[in-house]
Amino acid sequence: MKKLVMTEEEKMLADMARGFLDGAAPVSRFREMRDAGHTYDKALWQEMADMGWAGVLVPEDAGGSDMGFAATNIIARELGKTLAVSPFLSTAVIAATALRQVSDKRAKDALSRIALGQVTYALAVDEGVKFDPDATAMEARADGNGFRLNGKKQFVVDGALADRLLVLARTENGLTVFDIPAERAGIERVASNMIDARDAARITFQNVEATGEDVLGAVDHAMKVLKPALQAGQAALAAEMAGLTSGAFGMTVDYLKERKQFGVEIGRFQALQHRAAHLWCEIEVTASAILNAGRMLDHDPENAELAVSLAKARATDTAKLAVMEGVQMHGGIGMTDAYDMGFYMKRARVGAEWLGDYSYHAEKVAAARGF
Amino acid sequence: MTVNTPEEFRAELRDWLEMNCPGEMRDGGLGEDSICWGGKDWVFTSNAQKVWLERCAAKGYTVPTWPVEYGGAGLDRTREKVFHEEMSAINARSPLQSFGIWMLGPALLHFGSHEQKLHYLPPIARGEVRWCQGYSEPGAGSDLANVQTRGEDKGDHWLVNGQKIWTSYADKADWIFALVRTDRNAPKHKGISFLLCDMDQTGVETRPIKMISGISPFCETFFTDAKIPKHQIVGEENRGWDVAKYLLTHEREMISGGGAGLSGGGRALGAVLSDTMETLDATTRADAMRCEIDALAIGLTLERYKDQSEAGQGAGDASAMLKYTGTELNKQRHELMMSAGGSDALEWDGPLGNRAGDWLRTKANSIEGGTSEVMLSIVSRRVLGLPA
Incomplete structure (x- = not known):
């Protein structure tokens, strides 16, 4: 290792x-x-x-x-x-x-x-408000030599810009991933007006034709291709969230050193010092989980599930704390659109939901740790 | 030391453990009663405990990373990991624990002269001399540099007078390493020396303090005209604060390691809790999951800092983070264990043994070795650079 x-x-x-x-x-x-x-x-x-x-x-x-x-x-x-x-x-x-x-x-x-x-590409998995690939209901019915896709997806990140879609759908004996052009007949994409001002879409599939060629991997065995892809995505998303955490935290610590109230820098107040220090400790602990997830994916991918879920859970939690403290410690200015802190808060919220929220990943950790 | 690959080392070690670790020593060694502290007056709880200590000491396995000439096995970080993996694979008890190993040893290895190392370290490694730590005083808790125990220069020795408090197991220790003010005119950080004192003299007395956990691991220690020869100083005169700080770093990492559940076998919290609770209720389960996630991440952070330290980047002030996160976690973990134990956990020596005592003991974790608040102040000033 x-x-x-x-x-x-x-x-x-x-x-x-x-x-x-x-x-x-x-x-x-x-x-x-x-x-x-x-x-x-x-x-x-x-x-x-x-x-x-x-x-x-x-x-x-x-x-x-x-x-x-x-x-x-x-x-x-x-x-x-x-x-x-x-x-x-x-x-x-x-x-x-x-x-x-x-x-x-x-x-x-x-x-x-x-x-x-x-x-x-964009990955179209979610159908409800929470990430839950196993609950996929979208149907890919066998039709001649191919399939017909019917159903709805939401929170398809990069779904409006993508040239192609990886679509998870239910086939006769399991789940299957289809790799199809986003412009194929029967696909209707509506860009979502996201709080983080990034691309996501709601997509409707109406009798969309897919051939055996469009199947990625084997029919009914989606997880063989999807599981590694999800883990890679979850780990990278955790890392992205650690990055935004670090960005928000850097702004906050700078502000504590500059902003004066009662005639002194507010960073002199122990109430704020200890909260900032606590946040830094959380950031350090999360950094270890993310480094570990990368190492596990590179060296022991078969056993990386716990490491990845641990990283995503921790990153979600730490990002939330960082942006909440970021806004609070900035005071009123942190609430303004002209200031960047709000961007971090909104991205942290979107990242929290994408590819499984804290609870989803906590359950994965729990399963691996004998709960 | 023979040069072998980590995997060769593992194979040899496995054979050695199979041949040498007594069956009674393969119970994981959870709980205070199973610990072998060593020392002049140590009474072994079993022949197996004695044999296990002697065999490990002969191989340097009581202090696996110390150099061979000082009683260790000279293992590098990779082999140390292998060592701990193989020990926990057979659920072996630690052969010896002591403040000599955790605290004084690292400080001597860093600041001691070669003669001091040769003199003091091997008896620690063999479990022959038991040490305690004389740091805190009634007026020097979080403000540790305010120590008032004074050492008067008498030519070939210091004459020491004063009082220490929270000296863990001082009543059972043979020697004490103590912070003593040797220059009363210097600024408070610059007049302290780090002295080694034989407790077997009339000028040193100890008195146990009964704690909320029902036991008395802590003592008051009184110095009344105690004599400490001049050669029993570690580092330079009046530069003891440097040694003290270095040692505190080790202490913090150690306390933090206990918190992450890595030292005591590292059982998953889910398993620990379900021993006493058939099905965890939803609220306890959610709390326990969060606690477990944090424990795993803090455990990885300890690993990361050890790896960094081997790569030449010491934890330094960041050890305050390890101490803070680890101890706060340990308190939560024991709260959950109490909750899962319900009324069974409310009896002293009840159906769950000493669970309540252990729970109460953990409350000291975030106080001893520097409070959580002191740790946060260290981080905010020295790591984040916030103004004092």
């Missing part, structure tokens, strides 16, 4: 990513996009692809940089710090990991196109 210390190579990757994002995607860039009503910056994604980020989990023989999950988490964390908008998680992490579980030419071609930044 590799050690729970960032290697020199990993530190360089983090520095490099930070340098790039501070120039190309600071929070002010996110604000511009939000104000303009844009949820996707194609040029930025192309730049990320050129740096190897789109292909971070794509094998080298398919044109990827194949850096592994720990490196993926490092990039996700840096994206989170300044709320950089990109289809990194849905395309480079989730879709690429799903496609990697399949060894045919079609999957390899798709991976190549992901690495080049030529195609984006």
Whole structure:
């Protein structure tokens, strides 16, 4: 097992990513996009692809940089710090990991196109208000040599911008993942007006045709391709949330040192010092869980479930605390739209729900720990 | 030390343990009664306990990471992990525990002279000398640097007078390492020396303090014209605060490790609770799940800081975080165990043994070795750089 210390190579990757994002995607860039009503910056994604980020989990023989999950988490964390908008998680992490579980030419071609930044994906799983893949009701009925998809999905992250969809649907003896173009006849996408000003969609499938070619992996065995993809996505999302936590916390500590009331910096007040210190302790503890999840996915993926759920649960909780304290310690200004703290709070709330909330992952931990 | 791969080491160790660990010592050793503290007056609870200590000491396994010449086995971090894994695989008791191992040892290894190390460390490793810690005083709790126990320079020795409090197991210890004010005119952090004192002299007396848990692990220790020879100083004169701080770092990591449930076999909380509760009610279960998540993450944080420390980055002030999170967690864990035990947990030595005593004992975790509030102040000032 590799050690729970960032290697020199990993530190360089983090520095490099930070340098790039501070120039190309600071929070002010996110604000511009939000104000303009844009949820996707194609040029930025192309730049990320050129740096190897789109292909971070794509094998080298398919044109990827194949850096592994720990490196993926490092990039996700840096994206989170300044709320950089990109289809990194849905395309480079989730879709690429799903496609990697399949060894045919079609999957390899798709991976190549992901690495080049030529195609984006969204994962359509949720049907109710909570993440629960096992409860999928959407039907893919056998029809001749193929299938007919009928049903509704919601909270499909990047679902409005994506070129293709990975759709989880119920087949005769289980669940199946379909990899289909988002524009196929019978698919209706409605962009959701999300609190975090990012892309998500409600999607209706009406008698959508799918062939055997469109099945990713084997019919009735969705989890063989989906489980690794979900774990990769959950770990990277946890890392992104750790990044946004760190961004919000940095702003807060700076503010404690600058803001004066009663003639002194408010950071002199022990009531605030101890709360800030407590938050830092929580952040440190969560960082360990995330580092561990990356190591487990890279070195022992078969047994990574506990590590991933632990990371997502902790990241969710810590992000919530960081943004709540962030707003509270900023006082009134933290409540204004002109100030960035609110962006962090909204992204933390969306991240909390995506790919399983605290309770969902706590149950996974409980199952693994004999409750 | 023979150079073998970690896996070769594991195989050899496994064989050795199989041959040498007595059956009675393979019960996990939970609870105060199972601990072997060693010392001049130690009475072994069984022959197996004695044999187990002697065999481990001969191999350096009471202090596996200490250098061989000082009584250890010279294991690096990887092999140390293997050692603990194999020990817990057979549920082996720790052969010896002591403040000499946890606190004085690390401080001596860092600040002691070669002669001091050769003189003091091997008897600790063999369990022959039992140490206690003379830090707190009635007027120096959280404000530890305010110690008033004074040492008067008498040429070849210091004449020591004063009172220490919360000296754990001082009534059973042979020697005490103490913070003594040797310069009363210097600023409070700069007039303290770290002295080693033989307690077998008329000038040193101890008195146990009965605690809410019903037992008396803590004592008051009185120095009345006690003599401490000059060579029994660790580090430089009046620079004892450096040693004290270094040692506190180890103490904090140790206390925190107990909190994460890693030292005592690390049983999952779900299993611990279901021993006494057939089905956990929804509220207790939710609390326990959160506690378990935090325990796992804090356990990983301890691992991470150990790995960092081996890579040359000491925890430093961040050890305050380990101490704070670990001890607060341990208190929660014991609250849950009491709740799961219901009325069975309300009797002294009742159906659940000493569960209530253990629960009450944990309340000291967030006080001893620096309170949670002191830990948070260390983080806010030294890590976050908030103004004092």
